[in-house]
Amino acid sequence: KAGVTQTPRYLIKTRGQQVTLSCSPISGHRSVSWYQQTPGQGLQFLFEYFSETQRNKGNFPGRFSGRQFSNSRSEMNVSTLELGDSALYLCASSNGLRDYTDTQYFGPGTRLTVL
Amino acid sequence: AQSVTQLGSHVSVSEGALVLLRCNYSSSVPPYLFWYVQYPNQGLQLLLKYTTGATLVKGINGFEAEFKKSETSFHLTKPSAHMSDAAEYFCAVVPQGAQKLVFGQGTRLTINP
Numbered sequence: 001k002a003g004v005t006q007t008p009r010y011l012i013k014t015r016g017q018q019v020t021l022s023c024s025p026i027s028g029h030r031s032v033s034w035y036q037q038t039p040g041q042g043l044q045f046l047f048e049y050f051s052e053t054q055r056n057k058g059n060f061p062g063r064f065s066g067r068q069f070s071n072s073r074s075e076m077n078v079s080t081l082e083l084g085d086s087a088l089y090l091c092a093s094s095n096g097l098r099d100y101t102d103t104q105y106f107g108p109g110t111r112l113t114v115l
Numbered sequence: 116a117q118s119v120t121q122l123g124s125h126v127s128v129s130e131g132a133l134v135l136l137r138c139n140y141s142s143s144v145p146p147y148l149f150w151y152v153q154y155p156n157q158g159l160q161l162l163l164k165y166t167t168g169a170t171l172v173k174g175i176n177g178f179e180a181e182f183k184k185s186e187t188s189f190h191l192t193k194p195s196a197h198m199s200d201a202a203e204y205f206c207a208v209v210p211q212g213a214q215k216l217v218f219g220q221g222t223r224l225t226i227n228p
Contacts, residue, residue: 100209101209
């Protein structure tokens, strides 16, 4: 089976712009979660989508949003970019057990740099 | 709120030596516990997890971890370090009733030849 893929791998934007990141989960997986990784804050949960519905949400401002399509592919959007949004954004897919005990398979991430 | 503490942001061991990476969680109710590894420029890979049952959990690449409720710990060990073990390691929990992974700050493991 192919793993989780994320596109693009690298992205450079300027403050105030918006950006869309894409994640294709492992075939058959219905849950996609997004995480932000920074040196200062570490790994933080953004949100999770399951069967096209946002099921869980972390503590991020409304500038961060996402969606999931019927084929389980997911996109994450960040509007009005700030310097602090520079980070590695990781996507993970799983079968989507509600207790979150199933294995999360991570993609390689998208490195976003905001100038 | 449920949290995870990894003692030591950087651990260095010699090749062939014991690897011990420490993780403590804060909760009166045992959470689900995980260890992930991240190699440079890659995503995270699950090493092992504890949900219920046997408290000694064996994972990939020769790693294992023991859940100790009395010490609220879930330390990761490997008897003999290999150069390929150099990476960053993250302990994570799924708090009871929550549906997300909460990660520790990570421990960077360096292997000396």
